[in-house]
Amino acid sequence: MYQYDDYDRRIIIERAQQFRGQVARRLSGEITEEEFKPLRLQNGLYMQLHAYMLRVAIPYGLLSSKQVRKLAHIARTYDKGYAHLTTRQNIQYNWPRLANVPVILDELASVEMHAVQTSGNCVRNITSDHFAGIARDEIEDPRPYCEILRQWSTFHPEFAHLPRKFKIAVTAAPGEDRAAVRFHDIGLRMVENAQGERGFEVLVGGGLGRTPVIAEVVRDFLPKRHMLSYIESILRVYNLAGRRDNKHKARIKILVTALGVEEFRRRVEEDWEKSRTPALELPDAEVARVSAFFAPPPYENIAADPDRLISLGLGRDRDLGNWVKNNVFPHKVPGYSAVVISVKKPGIPPGDVSDTQLDAIADIADRFSFGHTVVTHTQNLVLPDVKTSELPRLHAELRALDLGEANVGKLTDVITCPGLDYCDLANARSIPLSLEIAERFDRIDYLNDVGDVSIKISGCINACGHHHVGNIGILGIDKRGEEFYQLMLGGSPGNDASIGKILGRALAQNEIVDAVEKVLGRYLEIRDSIDERFLDTVRRVGFDPFKEAVYGSADPLEAAGGD
Amino acid sequence: MQIIRDRKIVEDDFIHVADGAELPESGKPIVTLARFLKERATLLPRYPAVGVRIASDKLPSDVPDLAKLALIAVEFPKFTDGRGYSTGRMLRDRHGFTGELRAVGWVLRDQLFYLERCGFNAFEMKPGKPLESGLEAFKEFTVTYQAAVDDPRPFYRRR
Amino acid sequence: MPAANHWIVTGNFTDDGAVAWRRADGTWSRAIAEAGLLADEASAKAIAARAVAAEQREICDPYGIEVFAEGTTIDPLTARQRIRANGPTTPIRRPDSGISR
Numbered sequence: 172m173y174q175y176d177d178y179d180r181r182i183i184i185e186r187a188q189q190f191r192g193q194v195a196r197r198l199s200g201e202i203t204e205e206e207f208k209p210l211r212l213q214n215g216l217y218m219q220l221h222a223y224m225l226r227v228a229i230p231y232g233l234l235s236s237k238q239v240r241k242l243a244h245i246a247r248t249y250d251k252g253y254a255h256l257t258t259r260q261n262i263q264y265n266w267p268r269l270a271n272v273p274v275i276l277d278e279l280a281s282v283e284m285h286a287v288q289t290s291g292n293c294v295r296n297i298t299s300d301h302f303a304g305i306a307r308d309e310i311e312d313p314r315p316y317c318e319i320l321r322q323w324s325t326f327h328p329e330f331a332h333l334p335r336k337f338k339i340a341v342t343a344a345p346g347e348d349r350a351a352v353r354f355h356d357i358g359l360r361m362v363e364n365a366q367g368e369r370g371f372e373v374l375v376g377g378g379l380g381r382t383p384v385i386a387e388v389v390r391d392f393l394p395k396r397h398m399l400s401y402i403e404s405i406l407r408v409y410n411l412a413g414r415r416d417n418k419h420k421a422r423i424k425i426l427v428t429a430l431g432v433e434e435f436r437r438r439v440e441e442d443w444e445k446s447r448t449p450a451l452e453l454p455d456a457e458v459a460r461v462s463a464f465f466a467p468p469p470y471e472n473i474a475a476d477p478d479r480l481i482s483l484g485l486g487r488d489r490d491l492g493n494w495v496k497n498n499v500f501p502h503k504v505p506g507y508s509a510v511v512i513s514v515k516k517p518g519i520p521p522g523d524v525s526d527t528q529l530d531a532i533a534d535i536a537d538r539f540s541f542g543h544t545v546v547t548h549t550q551n552l553v554l555p556d557v558k559t560s561e562l563p564r565l566h567a568e569l570r571a572l573d574l575g576e577a578n579v580g581k582l583t584d585v586i587t588c589p590g591l592d593y594c595d596l597a598n599a600r601s602i603p604l605s606l607e608i609a610e611r612f613d614r615i616d617y618l619n620d621v622g623d624v625s626i627k628i629s630g631c632i633n634a635c636g637h638h639h640v641g642n643i644g645i646l647g648i649d650k651r652g653e654e655f656y657q658l659m660l661g662g663s664p665g666n667d668a669s670i671g672k673i674l675g676r677a678l679a680q681n682e683i684v685d686a687v688e689k690v691l692g693r694y695l696e697i698r699d700s701i702d703e704r705f706l707d708t709v710r711r712v713g714f715d716p717f718k719e720a721v722y723g724s725a726d727p728l729e730a731a732g733g734d
Numbered sequence: 735m736q737i738i739r740d741r742k743i744v745e746d747d748f749i750h751v752a753d754g755a756e757l758p759e760s761g762k763p764i765v766t767l768a769r770f771l772k773e774r775a776t777l778l779p780r781y782p783a784v785g786v787r788i789a790s791d792k793l794p795s796d797v798p799d800l801a802k803l804a805l806i807a808v809e810f811p812k813f814t815d816g817r818g819y820s821t822g823r824m825l826r827d828r829h830g831f832t833g834e835l836r837a838v839g840w841v842l843r844d845q846l847f848y849l850e851r852c853g854f855n856a857f858e859m860k861p862g863k864p865l866e867s868g869l870e871a872f873k874e875f876t877v878t879y880q881a882a883v884d885d886p887r888p889f890y891r892r893r
Numbered sequence: 894m895p896a897a898n899h900w901i902v903t904g905n906f907t908d909d910g911a912v913a914w915r916r917a918d919g920t921w922s923r924a925i926a927e928a929g930l931l932a933d934e935a936s937a938k939a940i941a942a943r944a945v946a947a948e949q950r951e952i953c954d955p956y957g958i959e960v961f962a963e964g965t966t967i968d969p970l971t972a973r974q975r976i977r978a979n980g981p982t983t984p985i986r987r988p989d990s991g992i993s994r
């Protein structure tokens with residue numbers, strides 16, 4: 172993975188120093204909360220319901236075991252012994268004291284980590300495919316481009332105060348989009364043109380939140396060397412013309428929709444013609460310099476044995492078999508597999524990892540996966556490079572750590588935002604629903620029978636839990652100070668992107684999991700075969716059968732009344 | 735009034751003139767863009783130096799006679815209104831503006847480093863904020879990644 | 894407004910972000926039960942507005958909320974304020990919390 176040189180290190184140390192000064196000015200009373208807020212928000216420090224929250228950047232989700240140990244140490248020393256994996260491949264601490272934050276930043280800097288631009292109206296952490304570098308279906312490793320973008324976006328002087336936050340995702344796997352690039356402000360999809368040259372398809376204006384939008388293609392093919400100059404032009408057009416009068420209309424998607432993609436494209440291309448200079452082109456030497464850090468680890472030469480996985484999956488150890496079937500994914504190198512560690516154990520808030528688990532994961536990464544692990548946007552962890560022959564041993568170790576759940580991609584692998592238990596912006600709680608779902612459906616045969624289905628829960632319209640792209644989405648709303656939930660069906664984040672729609676009237680907290688169960692029950696009755704996924708059934712039959720199951724009537728007036 | 739110019743605290747030698755207010759007998763006035771558009775034929779010959787103040791929603795292309803102006807003051811109505819950063823950069827890089835580029839309005843020390851990189855060389859700090867503390871802000875970072883007005887080479891060409 | 898409803902002033906402590914409740918004597922507590930009861934929204938607003946400036950070092954973003962008070966207990970009227978008063982309703986995952994193995 173990328174390693175800082177003296178320059179990269181100096182920037183992060185200087186940033187920690189600068190923030191130490193800002194915190195000192197706040198603690199001395201020299202600056203007020205109103206003045207401090209925009210400063211702390213440039214550095215991932217929020218004020219939540221019960222405490223500060225510090226969001227630490229994990230560029231494209233990738234962590235070394237040394238970094239994981241540091242995260243464990245921070246959780247133990249400066250927080251309450253755990254950390255929370257976010258839906259943007261970051262990690263957050265829920266209980267830091269203000270005076271400790273500069274110390275935490277120093278600790279992070281010592282392992283080449285930081286909290287830069289993890290909040291605020293700036294370019295946020297660059298996200299990518301959690302199988303980047305090992306996926307069989309990718310054209311090229313996207314991470315060097317992510318790292319180049321990370322450096323470019325770090326303290327970009329022109330784009331530190333955009334109309335709103337700005338998220339960029341990169342994928343190089345044309346077959347399956349695991350980075351949800353169509354739901355980002357900018358999505359870059361690596362493609363090959365007719366001449367066999369590689370570049371990016373540039374998608375702009377996707378996003379969730381109050382107005383979910385699927386991104387539009389602004390350019391079919393952008394040669395890689397123009398990546399930065401073209402993105403600068405997109406950002407400049409947005410910085411100057413994006414709405415600043417209404418926070419709910421300030422994302423770039425609103426600008427693209429208002430101008431129309433043609434006009435938006437025209438403005439970007441016009442700016443680009445004027446602003447791009449040869450100096451801005453990305454030299455091959457820089458791509459090579461950064462790419463060298465992502466060279467494949469020293470894989471052993473192992474003969475391909477495709478039956479091996481199948482026999483593990485069908486073996487006598489059912490726990491192991493289910494785990495292999497659900498949590499193990501193909502790897503481009505024969506004899507190796509990618510393992511997704513589920514951080515969705517019933518009874519434990521989704522995505523929460525304790526300091527002892529983090530330490531153990533670091534050791535496991537060292538012994539099984541060349542010292543690397545990756546945070547997924549589904550709030551799980553990937554061990555990218557595990558020898559297939561070691562899967563049983565790995566599974567036994569993970570199980571002993573409460574990390575052996577065999578539910579990846581299944582019903583209980585719920586994406587859950589922090590919700591009203593922590594989040595200052597929330598309308599309703601998310602975690603208790605997720606725990607209830609985990610408890611209610613915690614039967615592996617049922618999970619396997621229902622098959623691939625994603626449930627995503629957000630505690631408010633900001634959609635951190637990506638509810639619009641859940642096959643089943645749940646959104647918390649506030650009705651006169653009490654918590655209610657909308658149930659949505661039909662969303663999908665990937666190449667077949669779609670936005671879920673509300674099924675009917677909002678439900679109370681004690682009704683919502685029953686409703687999910689009814690929806691699933693109806694699906695099991697009406698799917699045309701066991702191979703028809705939940706999403707496909709919804710797309711085939713529409714909402715009526717599900718409305719009827721939940722509300723007792725398919726009549727839209729009755730079912731949707733009130734909301 | 736004191737301002738920061740070229741990383742030094744200096745006495746301001748320009749005078750802001752509100753719309754409708756009397757123009758000074760002599761000296762260097764800064765007028766709004768609206769007034770400049772109306773009166774530029776008389777303003778430019780009358781004073782040794784003229785400055786124009788533009789709101790954050792104006793673009794460099796909205797300002798005529800750029801080459802004859804001694805100063806452009808870009809308004810920052812709020813800390814979070816970042817349009818002026820792009821305006822500054824375009825004025826310098828694209829329009830070749832070489833006069834004084836001044837940030838006015840909600841200007842705090844923690845913006846100065848970015849503003850300077852975008853071509854601003856003068857700063858009227860928000861009233862009540864110590865200018866000395868602003869001077870320190872320029873020195874907080876010694877390395878930068880991007881091409882900007884202060885260096886047209888991205889870091890990968892300087893590394 | 895029923896007689897048992899009152900207003901109190903709340904915010905978060907600058908030092909650790911913990912929820913703060915303003916006592917009748919103007920100091921700040923971590924327990925809602927110690928909050929000073931006020932008759933109406935206007936009084937709460939006025940105190941909060943003064944605290945924004947005068948107590949800015951200690952407290953962030955003070956504001957008033959309506960509560961129901963009976964005997965020695967004070968109950969907020971919304972889910973949000975109940976959770977602020979009582980902490981997260983979900984397990985906080987500590988190694989010593991008994992949740993993990």
Ligand code: SF4
Nearest residue numbers: 588594597630631635
């Ligand atoms: S979706 Fe809303 S409640 Fe959930 S974390 Fe985001 S802002 Fe908070």
